[in-house]
Amino acid sequence: MTGDIHGIHHTGVLTRDLDGLERAYASFGFTLSPRSRHLLAGRPGEAPLPGCTANRCALFGGSYIELLGIVEESAPDPWHTKAMADEYEGFRLINLDTGDAEATHRSLASAGLRTSGVLDLERDVDTEEGPRTVRARAVHLEPRSTPEGYVGIAQHLTRRYVHQPRYLSHPNGARGLGAVLIVADDSEFDAITNRYTRILQVAPRREGPLTMLYAAAARLQFVRASDAEEVLPGEPVPASSYLAAMTILVDDVDDARKIVESNGTMTRPTGDGFFISARHAYGASLFFTAS
Structure with missing residues (x-):
């Protein structure tokens, strides 16, 4: 499967205190993208719906650190993020990078690994061209099989809307x-x-x-x-x-x-x-x- 994996897509730090998390990482010298609310699909083939989470990201052009917050407890939670936070908050997610989520899903299944199937994610962002929708596809490994954290493989469909040049320069270098x-x-x-x-x-x-x-x-x-x-x-x-x-x-x-x-x-x-x-x-x- 090495050919399917290009690197680390992103890591994720989860909290119910997104304001504090943002302040901390900005103080470390990271430039953060604007806050963006998630639209999430619960099952393969379902349309993404507004979820309970939002994020800001420290973007590096290839990989990024996602600062992930639960911002509306009553909103839908199709990716079970609240249960994750109930266990403990902190460094909870890692996604590896693929150019073909469907092929990766098939490879994982062939290797005997249980997955969610291919799920769709969207979130609206501002760009220098105006508002745009970030789209991605992800395959999550069965969480009960990954005691170290929530593990997935993700595919950018609109990479240029995520890794915008204006957010790639960080005071900390x-x-x-x-x-x-x-x-x-x-x-x-x-x-x-x-x-x-x-x-x-x-x-x-x-x-x-x-x-x-x-x-x-x-x-x-x-x-x-x-x-x-x-x-x-x-x-x-x-x-x-x-x-x-x-x-x-x-x-x-x-x-x-x-x-x-x-x-x-x-x-x-x-x-x-x-x-x-x-x-x-x-x-x-x-x-x-x-x-």
């Missing part, structure tokens, strides 16, 4: 998502890593406590929960297995760190950059490193 780190309970580690190996069809390799899967621009890292303290010392543990951290590629780590700290967030140095705790980033540990 961010250029993209370098990797996603997943903590897996020791008893679930083999099953979780094997599932991503089947999706990406690449062999894992070890680097210290980390197991790495790299395919095209999709870079996934896994660590056993018993070893997580080596990689994420003192960080919160929201579940037995969980999406733990993102690596942000930036032009200049010193400049990026000055922006973050000048806006009141503590950082700590790492070997090749710096780190923001999940306690300050709404449940997502953030590594910053040079692009």
